[in-house]
Amino acid sequence: xAQFSAEKLAKVNEIIARYPQGKQKSALxxxxxxxxxxxxxWLSAExxxxxxxxxxxxxxxxxxxxxxxxxxxxxxxxxxxFEVCQTGPCMLNGSDDIIEYIKSKLGIKVGETxxxxxxxxxxxxxxxxxxxxxxxxxGKHYREHLTKQKVDAIIDECERxxxxxx
Amino acid sequence: MGKKxxxxxxxxxxxxxxxxxxxxxxxxxxxxxxxTMSPDQVTEEVKKSxxxxxxxxxxxxxxxxxxxxxxxxxxxxxxxxADESEPGTFKDRYLxxxxxxxxxxxLIVASYALGSNRTFIYIRGEYAWIxxxxxxxxxxxxxxxxxxxxxxxxxxDCEIYVQRGAGAYICxxxxxxIESLEGKxxxxxxxxxxxxxxxxxxxxxxxxxxxxxxxxVPIMNITGEEYAKIGVGKSTGTKLISACGNINKPGVYEIxxxxxxxxxxxxxxxxxxxxxxxxxxxxxxxxxSVPILPANLLLKTAKGENRxxxxxxxxxxxxxxxxxxxxxxFIVLDEDQCVVRHTLTLARFYRHExxxxxxxxxxxxxxxxxxxxxxxxxxxxxxDIDLLWDIQRKIEGNTICPLGDAAAWPVAxxxxxxxxxxxxxxxxPNAAQNRNYGLAHYADPLPVVAAPKA
Amino acid sequence: MADQPKLFKVTIDNITIExxxxxxxxxxxxxxxxxxAPPAMCYYSKLKGSGGKCRTCLVEVAAGSTADPRPMPxxxxxxxxxxxxxxxxxxxxxxxxxxxxxxxxxxxxINHPLDCPICDQxxxxxxxxxxxxxxxxxxxxxxxxxxxxxxxxxPYIQLHMTRCILCYRCVFTADQLTNKRVHGVxxxxxxxxxxxxxxxxxxxxxxxxxxxxCPVGALTDKTxxxxxxxxxxxxxxxxxSCSKCSGKVxxxxxxxxxxxxxGRKDQWGEVQDWICNECRFxxxxxxxxxxxxxxxxxxxxxxxxxHYVDTVKPHEALPEVMGGRNPRLLMDIxxxxxxxxxxxxxxxxxxxxxxxxxKKSEKPKGQ
Numbered sequence: 001x002a003q004f005s006a007e008k009l010a011k012v013n014e015i016i017a018r019y020p021q022g023k024q025k026s027a028l029x030x031x032x033x034x035x036x037x038x039x040x041x042w043l044s045a046e047x048x049x050x051x052x053x054x055x056x057x058x059x060x061x062x063x064x065x066x067x068x069x070x071x072x073x074x075x076x077x078x079x080x081x082f083e084v085c086q087t088g089p090c091m092l093n094g095s096d097d098i099i100e101y102i103k104s105k106l107g108i109k110v111g112e113t114x115x116x117x118x119x120x121x122x123x124x125x126x127x128x129x130x131x132x133x134x135x136x137x138x139g140k141h142y143r144e145h146l147t148k149q150k151v152d153a154i155i156d157e158c159e160r161x162x163x164x165x166x
Numbered sequence: 167m168g169k170k171x172x173x174x175x176x177x178x179x180x181x182x183x184x185x186x187x188x189x190x191x192x193x194x195x196x197x198x199x200x201x202t203m204s205p206d207q208v209t210e211e212v213k214k215s216x217x218x219x220x221x222x223x224x225x226x227x228x229x230x231x232x233x234x235x236x237x238x239x240x241x242x243x244x245x246x247x248a249d250e251s252e253p254g255t256f257k258d259r260y261l262x263x264x265x266x267x268x269x270x271x272x273l274i275v276a277s278y279a280l281g282s283n284r285t286f287i288y289i290r291g292e293y294a295w296i297x298x299x300x301x302x303x304x305x306x307x308x309x310x311x312x313x314x315x316x317x318x319x320x321x322x323d324c325e326i327y328v329q330r331g332a333g334a335y336i337c338x339x340x341x342x343x344i345e346s347l348e349g350k351x352x353x354x355x356x357x358x359x360x361x362x363x364x365x366x367x368x369x370x371x372x373x374x375x376x377x378x379x380x381x382x383v384p385i386m387n388i389t390g391e392e393y394a395k396i397g398v399g400k401s402t403g404t405k406l407i408s409a410c411g412n413i414n415k416p417g418v419y420e421i422x423x424x425x426x427x428x429x430x431x432x433x434x435x436x437x438x439x440x441x442x443x444x445x446x447x448x449x450x451x452x453x454x455s456v457p458i459l460p461a462n463l464l465l466k467t468a469k470g471e472n473r474x475x476x477x478x479x480x481x482x483x484x485x486x487x488x489x490x491x492x493x494x495x496f497i498v499l500d501e502d503q504c505v506v507r508h509t510l511t512l513a514r515f516y517r518h519e520x521x522x523x524x525x526x527x528x529x530x531x532x533x534x535x536x537x538x539x540x541x542x543x544x545x546x547x548x549x550d551i552d553l554l555w556d557i558q559r560k561i562e563g564n565t566i567c568p569l570g571d572a573a574a575w576p577v578a579x580x581x582x583x584x585x586x587x588x589x590x591x592x593x594x595p596n597a598a599q600n601r602n603y604g605l606a607h608y609a610d611p612l613p614v615v616a617a618p619k620a
Numbered sequence: 621m622a623d624q625p626k627l628f629k630v631t632i633d634n635i636t637i638e639x640x641x642x643x644x645x646x647x648x649x650x651x652x653x654x655x656x657a658p659p660a661m662c663y664y665s666k667l668k669g670s671g672g673k674c675r676t677c678l679v680e681v682a683a684g685s686t687a688d689p690r691p692m693p694x695x696x697x698x699x700x701x702x703x704x705x706x707x708x709x710x711x712x713x714x715x716x717x718x719x720x721x722x723x724x725x726x727x728x729x730i731n732h733p734l735d736c737p738i739c740d741q742x743x744x745x746x747x748x749x750x751x752x753x754x755x756x757x758x759x760x761x762x763x764x765x766x767x768x769x770x771x772x773x774x775p776y777i778q779l780h781m782t783r784c785i786l787c788y789r790c791v792f793t794a795d796q797l798t799n800k801r802v803h804g805v806x807x808x809x810x811x812x813x814x815x816x817x818x819x820x821x822x823x824x825x826x827x828x829x830x831x832x833x834c835p836v837g838a839l840t841d842k843t844x845x846x847x848x849x850x851x852x853x854x855x856x857x858x859x860x861s862c863s864k865c866s867g868k869v870x871x872x873x874x875x876x877x878x879x880x881x882x883g884r885k886d887q888w889g890e891v892q893d894w895i896c897n898e899c900r901f902x903x904x905x906x907x908x909x910x911x912x913x914x915x916x917x918x919x920x921x922x923x924x925x926x927h928y929v930d931t932v933k934p935h936e937a938l939p940e941v942m943g944g945r946n947p948r949l950l951m952d953i954x955x956x957x958x959x960x961x962x963x964x965x966x967x968x969x970x971x972x973x974x975x976x977x978x979k980k981s982e983k984p985k986g987q
Contacts, residue, residue: 018284018325018327019367020241020284020367023348023367025348025349025350026329026347026348026349027349028349028350029291029329029330029331029332029346029349030329030330032332033291033330033332045817045818055349057349058800058801058802059802059817060801060802060803060804060816060817061349061350061804063804063806063817064350064351064804064805064806065349065350065351067806067807067808067817068334068351068352068521068806068807068808069291069331069332069333069334069352070332070333070334070518071291071292071332071333072332072333086511086514087253087454087511087512087514087515088253088254088450088454088497088508088511088512088515089253089254089410089411089497091507091508091511092410092411092412092497092499092503092508093411093412124333125253125335125514125515125518125519126251126252126253126254126335126454126515127292128250128251128255128256128259128290128292128293129256129259130253130254130255130256130408130410130411130416130495130497131256131408131409131410131416131417131418132256132416133410133416137292140294140295141294141295334808351805351808356671356672356673356697356700517809517810518809519809520808520809520810521808521809521812522786522805522807522808522809522810522811522812523673523786523788523812524672524673524674524675525673525674525675525676525724525727525728525785525786526675526723526724526727528786528809528810528812529727529728529730529731529810530727531809531810532809532810533727533730533761533763536763553760559723560720560723560724560726560727563694563695564675564678564694564695564720564723564724565675566672566673566675566697
């Protein structure tokens with residue numbers, strides 16, 4: 001079974017040290033973020049059991065948390081996850097069109113991953129970028145003031161990066 | 167030109183770095199507080215300033231601090247609420263991204279006042295890159311002796327940690343935030359006990375919004391008394407407004423709460439008018455939870471007075487003809503926007519974000535979304551509008567936390583002020599698929615209420 | 621003096637009582653009893669941390685206390701709000717409360733499958749009682765009801781997630797009665813569910829108690845599944861010597877056949893003593909038990925049907941609520957009928973009542 005590298009384990013221990021003795025469960029959400037990054041962009045049951053063992057809590061406590069928060073992927077996702085905001089202010093600025101455009105461009109529906117495993121399209125609720133609408137999140141960063149041209153450029157960029165990184 | 171207290175230095179090149187921030191007068195507030203004042207004096211100063219919580223509820227910050235229980239031998243905690251998730255609101259992000267040291271400085275002063283040796287910034291998980299910015303600012307502050315043991319020889323120890331959430335609007339509610347910080351699901355707690363008595367790890371805790379904490383810095387620098395002189399009535403100081411929607415210049419603006427809504431929307435200094443020369447139809451001035459107002463009621467109160475950008479004036483008339491300052495998320499709708507569709511996106515948002523703990527919110531938010539979807543997509547009935555009204559009424563006030571109210575109010579206000587538009591959707595379902603109801607009479611001047619109720 | 625508990629005076633629906641400081645409004649109301657006690661779907665006095673979630677016990681606080689007599693602006697959850705000295709509470713005397721409660725019941729039912737005819741909980745279901753007393757006659761919900769993927773919780777416990785109202789009682793039970801919880805609330809909002817995430821059997825020695833605490837038919841006894849309707853069975857108090865639990869149970873029999881075993885429940889439907897899985901699921905012979913006698917059953921419960929002895933008339937608080945006035949009867953059945961004379965207590969009669977029991981001249985049988 002996959003385990004954290006020594007470097008990541010040190011990071012986990014550093015996080016645990018922020019809390020008082022016996023409150024190591026508080027590290028659960030940050031540690032799940034690290035686990036998701038480390039183990040392929042999603043959380044398998046095995047990964048969650050591993051996190052439970054590190055934090056000395058019951059696996060169900062991890063499942064309860066992982067299923068509550070929307071940023072954890074409980075199924076495998078593509079290399080690049082497009083999370084497009086569709087709430088009020090983004091809708092006023094044309095997010096519906098952007099979503100439609102990405103769907104037709106990638107040939108997938110919301111929630112699906114392209115056959116090459118490169119892209120996953122998700123719609124999300126307000127990401128706090130209302131003044132820079134329409135927008136989406138890819139990995140750690142926001143892409144704002146989206147237009148069809150920008151979406152094209154982003155997809156090209158991702159495809160290029162995927163080639164050079166492999 | 168309004169007075170700027172928070173964003174004055176936000177655009178000085180390199181202000182994100184400690185050296186520039188310090189050169190521009192940063193960390194003077196910490197020096198003043200830790201070297202010349204007792205913790206109670208700091209609290210007293212914040213009380214004098216009249217600063218109201220900037221997260222949305224507007225509760226006086228100094229009063230909140232003074233409620234903190236201080237039992238002997240029990241640690242106390244300050245938690246900064248950076249879980250900015252209210253649709254239309256992106257002001258805290260701006261502050262943290264551009265001038266992170268202002269928040270760090272405010273947190274040190276507030277931690278000193280409250281006696282928190284371990285202070286947390288709980289930031290929404292999506293703001294991942296801001297975590298790096300904040301952690302760098304904290305590290306710089308620590309290297310320069312503003313954090314750690316015995317700060318400035320005052321005997322006060324303090325560490326600040328940044329904790330990321332993972333995608334849940336409800337964690338902006340202070341007890342849900344505490345639960346999340348403890349590594350649990352973001353279910354709001356049932357109050358009492360309040361966090362001031364039993365909060366993080368069952369210890370006394372204060373949770374304050376980013377902007378509230380940042381405002382502590384100018385309060386220290388210019389004194390609470392001077393701060394209270396800015397603004398009007400109980401709306402003291404300056405407020406960050408994040409403006410978005412169909413305006414020419416969306417962005418974050420610092421206002422001193424003496425300007426009118428009209429000036430805010432149309433002046434070049436702020437929003438720069440409605441985009442593409444269109445006309446104003448409606449606006450939600452305080453984040454998606456507060457009532458939407460049609461153009462006529464937004465610019466003038468029911469008494470015929472100009473509506474101002476402050477707590478009192480925005481809420482003038484109660485929910486019947488007024489709204490709320492909320493978190494300062496200012497969402498503008500132009501004449502070509504559909505109120506039904508906009509309300510549907512908000513209802514979907516609240517259904518998605520309900521924690522599911524208490525029955526009215528868990529069941530009611532989903533029901534409202536389904537009905538609104540029917541109306542928007544031409545499958546609505548006239549009775550649906552009354553049904554929606556009845557459902558929101560049954561959610562409001564009957565839930566554990568304010569999310570129930572937040573979900574009910576936008577639906578209620580949309581029906582209250584835009585009933586014609588809902589009825590039109592039901593009556594002409596085909597037309598409603600192809601075009602919008604338009605501006606209609608929503609910007610027409612209103613008859614002035616002769617004798618407003620006392 | 622220090623040992624004297626501090627007493628608070630609280631008035632609920634015009635009835636004033638004194639209770640110890642720290643008592644919740646709900647428990648104070650239960651001390652008065654009858655209709656004054658608000659319904660509770662999630663609160664369970666024996667489970668720490670329970671309550672506050674279902675919102676059926678909302679009441680109006682008309683005066684906070686003697687010291688601060690302001691009313692509370694919102695309705696409050698009576699199970700999680702403690703009484704103050706001089707507090708005035710309105711439950712059945714408040715229209716606001718009745719209206720809000722009706723709303724909560726409607727919302728609890730919109731996604732409920734209403735499959736009572738095939739539900740083992742029917743007859744002892746708190747949601748059924750609640751709907752009967754506070755619900756509307758029809759539904760205004762026109763959408764498909766919520767569905768869940770089915771989960772198997774092992775050989776003893778049957779989960780029907782569609783019936784669940786997310787009271788969290790079973791989660792507290794597992795936390796507080798067992799040393800390892802394997803089920804919990806997963807997902808959130810209207811898709812939150814009770815599950816184990818990866819298929820796991822619930823097999824702790826005391827986990828069977830989740831069946832007894834479940835207010836609806838979401839968690840039922842698999843060994844009793846579809847075997848009988850509860851009102852066809854005779855509940856009897858029984859005990860055995862058990863090394864794990866008190867061994868005090870209610871035995872549900874028909875003839876000599878033991879259909880199921882449950883914990884003994886009080887008038888609020890709460891288990892008095894937790895029982896172990898072995899007593900609940902394995903001891904299904906009459907010879908396993910020492911039978912003490914018929915369980916007392918409320919006359920208002922459907923289980924009292926065909927129950928000839930030991931039915932209990934619940935406390936009638938209405939005259940007190942109305943300041944000593946009795947509700948005015950439009951017509952008293954006894955003035956025109958010889959049957960069911962009020963002085964004849966049917967539960968005292970051995971066996972089914974006979975017309976002779978009501979004949980004026982004759983003394984009732986068995987007296």
